[in-house]
Amino acid sequence: MLSSIECMAVVVAALYGILAATRKSLDVVGIFVISFSVAFGGGTVRDLFLDRHPLFWITNDHYLMIVLAIAIAGSLMPRLVARAEPYLAVPDAIGMALFTVTGAGFALQAGTSPFIAMFLGAVTGTFGGVIADVLCNEIPSVFRSSPLYATCSFLGGGAYVAVRLFGGEVWQAVAIGVGVVVLLRMLALRWDIRLPIATTGHADAPPDRSA
Amino acid sequence: MLSSIECMAVVVAALYGILAATRKSLDVVGIFVISFSVAFGGGTVRDLFLDRHPLFWITNDHYLMIVLAIAIAGSLMPRLVARAEPYLAVPDAIGMALFTVTGAGFALQAGTSPFIAMFLGAVTGTFGGVIADVLCNEIPSVFRSSPLYATCSFLGGGAYVAVRLFGGEVWQAVAIGVGVVVLLRMLALRWDIRLPIATTGHADAPPDRSA
Amino acid sequence: MLSSIECMAVVVAALYGILAATRKSLDVVGIFVISFSVAFGGGTVRDLFLDRHPLFWITNDHYLMIVLAIAIAGSLMPRLVARAEPYLAVPDAIGMALFTVTGAGFALQAGTSPFIAMFLGAVTGTFGGVIADVLCNEIPSVFRSSPLYATCSFLGGGAYVAVRLFGGEVWQAVAIGVGVVVLLRMLALRWDIRLPIATTGHADAPPDRSA
Numbered sequence: 001m002l003s004s005i006e007c008m009a010v011v012v013a014a015l016y017g018i019l020a021a022t023r024k025s026l027d028v029v030g031i032f033v034i035s036f037s038v039a040f041g042g043g044t045v046r047d048l049f050l051d052r053h054p055l056f057w058i059t060n061d062h063y064l065m066i067v068l069a070i071a072i073a074g075s076l077m078p079r080l081v082a083r084a085e086p087y088l089a090v091p092d093a094i095g096m097a098l099f100t101v102t103g104a105g106f107a108l109q110a111g112t113s114p115f116i117a118m119f120l121g122a123v124t125g126t127f128g129g130v131i132a133d134v135l136c137n138e139i140p141s142v143f144r145s146s147p148l149y150a151t152c153s154f155l156g157g158g159a160y161v162a163v164r165l166f167g168g169e170v171w172q173a174v175a176i177g178v179g180v181v182v183l184l185r186m187l188a189l190r191w192d193i194r195l196p197i198a199t200t201g202h203a204d205a206p207p208d209r210s211a
Numbered sequence: 212m213l214s215s216i217e218c219m220a221v222v223v224a225a226l227y228g229i230l231a232a233t234r235k236s237l238d239v240v241g242i243f244v245i246s247f248s249v250a251f252g253g254g255t256v257r258d259l260f261l262d263r264h265p266l267f268w269i270t271n272d273h274y275l276m277i278v279l280a281i282a283i284a285g286s287l288m289p290r291l292v293a294r295a296e297p298y299l300a301v302p303d304a305i306g307m308a309l310f311t312v313t314g315a316g317f318a319l320q321a322g323t324s325p326f327i328a329m330f331l332g333a334v335t336g337t338f339g340g341v342i343a344d345v346l347c348n349e350i351p352s353v354f355r356s357s358p359l360y361a362t363c364s365f366l367g368g369g370a371y372v373a374v375r376l377f378g379g380e381v382w383q384a385v386a387i388g389v390g391v392v393v394l395l396r397m398l399a400l401r402w403d404i405r406l407p408i409a410t411t412g413h414a415d416a417p418p419d420r421s422a
Numbered sequence: 423m424l425s426s427i428e429c430m431a432v433v434v435a436a437l438y439g440i441l442a443a444t445r446k447s448l449d450v451v452g453i454f455v456i457s458f459s460v461a462f463g464g465g466t467v468r469d470l471f472l473d474r475h476p477l478f479w480i481t482n483d484h485y486l487m488i489v490l491a492i493a494i495a496g497s498l499m500p501r502l503v504a505r506a507e508p509y510l511a512v513p514d515a516i517g518m519a520l521f522t523v524t525g526a527g528f529a530l531q532a533g534t535s536p537f538i539a540m541f542l543g544a545v546t547g548t549f550g551g552v553i554a555d556v557l558c559n560e561i562p563s564v565f566r567s568s569p570l571y572a573t574c575s576f577l578g579g580g581a582y583v584a585v586r587l588f589g590g591e592v593w594q595a596v597a598i599g600v601g602v603v604v605l606l607r608m609l610a611l612r613w614d615i616r617l618p619i620a621t622t623g624h625a626d627a628p629p630d631r632s633a
Contacts, residue, residue: 018620021565027617029572030565033552044471049255051264053473054534061535075620112265113272130244130346135552137561139348143232143241150240195238198229198286260466262475323476324483341455341557350559354443354452361451406449409440409497 007066009095012088013039014067017132018074018081024136032071034132039067041128046103046120050110089189090182096149097156097181100125101174104157105164114161121157125181126150145197148188156181218277220306223299224250225278228343229285229292235347243282245343250278252339257314257331261321300400301393307360308367308392311336312385315368316375325372332368336392337361356408359399367392429488431517434510435461436489439554440496440503446558454493456554461489463550468525468542472532511611512604518571519578519603522547523596526579527586536583543579547603548572567619570610578603 017035026034040057047055057063074081103124107117126142126149133140142150160177164170187193228246237245251268258266268274285292314335318328337353337360344351353361371388375381398404439457448456462479469477479485496503525546529539548564548571555562564572582599586592609615 022620024561024565025567025619025621026561026565027567027619029617030562031620033562033565048259048470049266049269051262051473054532055471058471058534058538061538064541065537075618078620110265112269115276116269116272119275134345134348134556135562135565137348137556137559139235139237140241140244140346143235143237143244143346145236145238195240196286197236197238198233198242198289199236259470260477260480262473321476323480326487327480327483330486345556345559348559350446350448351452351455351557354446354448354455354557356447356449406451407497408447408449409444409453409500410447 005094005098007063008091009098010039010063010066011070012091012095013128014070015074015081015084015088016092016129017067018071018078019085020132020136022074022078022081028072028075031075032068034135035067035071035074036064037132037135038128039063041131042099042124042126043103043128045127045131046106046124049120049123050107050112052106052110090186093152093182093185094178096125096153096185097178099128100153100157100181101160101177104160104177105170105173108161108164114158114165117161118154118157121160121177122150122154125153125157145194148184148193148195151195152181152184152188155184216305216309218274219302220309221250221274221277222281223302223306224339225281226285226292226295226299227303227340228278229282229289230296231343231347233285233289233292239283239286242286243279245346246278246282246285247275248343248346249339250274252342253310253335253337254314254339256338256342257317257335260331260334261318261323263317263321301397304363304393304396305389307336307364307396308389310339311364311368311392312371312388315371315388316381316384319372319375325369325376328372329365329368332371332388333361333365336364336368356405359395359404359406362406363392363395363399366395427516427520429485430513431520432461432485432488433492434513434517435550436492437496437503437506437510438514438551439489440493440500441507442554442558444496444500444503450494450497453497454490456557457489457493457496458486459554459557460550461485463553464521464546464548465525465550467549467553468528468546471542471545472529472534474528474532512608515574515604515607516600518547518575518607519600521550522575522579522603523582523599526582526599527592527595530583530586536587539583540576540579543582543599544572544576547575547579567616570606570615570617573617574603574606574610577606 014035017038018031020038021031021034024030040063043056047053100121104117104121107120112120129142130140156177159180160173163173163176225246228249229242231249232242232245235241254267258264311332315328315332318331323331340353341351367388370391371384374384374387436457439460440453442460443453443456446452465478469475522543526539526543529542534542551564552562578599581602582595585595585598
């Protein structure tokens, strides 16, 4: 059950990678690396931060093969992937939620504080997309005005951590954490809830740290 | 004493992060991640290179909370941060100097050669800004023509390493290293000292490695 | 013998770094970091993924000094480096091949599966250039339509892994792996063999994950 949700999360992440890569007219190498980044980037950064080895995708090499197969198929049928996009929001929210609670869980296991566990949950849930956006030469979309995404992940990780701290079982924490992430994300999409953006009006000039 | 300088260094780095992020019209998620990158990016890269765990900000989670609080406050009052910018040059130089000597010190402790210690001192002092610029989709400002910055860090790290190699105490090396960084940086700002840029005249075409 | 090939690989990588950096009008700090990234980025990412420490360039600090010397020389004579570019394709292919087989070899040594070893061989061979392109604010050239590059690395790594699995000696695997990479790369350059690009026609719009 958990393992099939995990597999779905990887597949959906890979599909988002294909969407991002085809919009930049990348070849299959680019599509594969971008899909890999969306799917495994967040978990890899978390594992490097926590010094957890071997990395998830090194031990479970079938996930890398699945992403490669999806990338090759996607490079042959990009329009099919593009047509699937409207149906990806719900599975993406579930996948992001799952990544979030596993990230927060591994952090607690490694002995971090609750706040760091929330932070690493959100890193696991969202940083793959950040890396993919950087590789595509875009400012990461989670940093820009858009319906709540990283915020859902952070708060859902907080729910997971809270349940664990108050003595709940892992499965209870997972259920509640995933539920909070998915619910918040669905509300944010439905009502277009965004964080305010901050601007000083000097768009595009880098801060003058060096002058 | 050291701990309050360290705290000041983190706060100033976070403020630079807010400046960079608000110029790109990011929301509070973006402001937080950019501020986090400026403040902890250099030290995190150094620790990953040296395999030092747990990471500084994982053990001292109050720093992450401070950065989050600053990011939220900064997203509400971006113009206030922008007005503070002219006063940030000196504290930034001191913070960068402190990051540099701690980086060089940890490297020597880990048994690296003096040259590697200088290099990792400069990585610690400046790489946070590099990561933040990359996340903001800019060529890192320390790579471009501007008053000496990474150079001050590299040479100050060299001063720290030299004092240690010639038998000086840690506090002597810290004092001299920080002094060299801050002095060079102030001179570079005062007299606009820059490294020459190199160009072949073919601006904007990537190197033709693949053709 | 191996060590002089390795040295040549580092030098050629550093020269490509200078070419990329001078096209962006970077100063010597930028040239050095870009050259460093091309030369050591792939191996560093591999070592972080495999948790191999100390890193190659930390133990062998003469390589970092060589790259610094080349970066300084290149920043003084950028046109000379630009004129050398047409002669770099063959040594670059050899260097990339050497990085590939060492990467695949270290991965097998660490106990990864054959497929992961091929992947980490290609990461070692090509990811330095990816990081350099990202730092230069470009979409990595290996992700775009161009004569096969990462593909040669991946398949050559596969040849290395296959020889090892079928009981061949290390030197046989190295010879065959390097031969496959260089041969494929030369054919790709000679006949302009590329992977197809995939596009949905919506150029430049990031995927609408957040809306």
